[in-house]
Amino acid sequence: MSILRRRDKQPQPEGLERGERVLASAALADGGVLAVTTYRLVVDGEQPERCPWHLVDGGGWRPERDEIWASFVDGREPGSWVLPDPGPVTDAFRERVQASVVLTEHVGVDRRDKARVVLRKDLATGALSVQTIYSEGADPDRPELKEQVDDALARLAEHVGLER
Known part of the structure; x- marks a missing residue:
């Protein structure tokens, strides 16, 4: 048996752009996936979302609800998604918004x-x-x-x- 344990592969969203990489992702409670990519917030699930980081006004993690939320600058409604095991998604989300x-x-x-x-x-x-x-x-x-x-x-x- 190897000393190094293989990490579970992160869930991947559909339809990434050329050159776009998933930095962190997590399974949604509804069975979909939320991914923090190099270019955008990508959600495949009951509340789908594809939004470039420069249009995400803010957001954050609500630990009491296992929920990540986002508000947007282009008039779309704020979104929230339940992530039972967010892993590094919350930190990657904050980093991408700030990077923009x-x-x-x-x-x-x-x-x-x-x-x-x-x-x-x-x-x-x-x-x-x-x-x-x-x-x-x-x-x-x-x-x-x-x-x-x-x-x-x-x-x-x-x-x-x-x-x-």
Whole structure:
């Protein structure tokens, strides 16, 4: 018998892109698979999802529910998936979201009217994009907030040499 034990093979999702690798994966309670890949969050199951990391706003692990959740910046509904044995998925998830964040600036007029201006990188192509995420209840048309967002956009673009 070998001293080294062979690790169980990670479950693999369907339809990966050319060059995309699975960094961590786990079986879902519904029988599907959730995979953290080099380029995206991939879920094959009852709540399927395929989302590039630069469009994942945030997320995390809820240990009391054995659940990983994600929110998105492109208007899609937040998702959550039950993982009875998450293994390294939770750490890989956090690392991939953070890997897509280049710079962030928080701006705000008061407690209600706030926003995050985030420069993100598409991990598949390397392309940079700017996202503005307003706090719940914020008025994006408020002149003072709009001015602060525009100033933050200019600063972030200047940091990385993006033309506006």
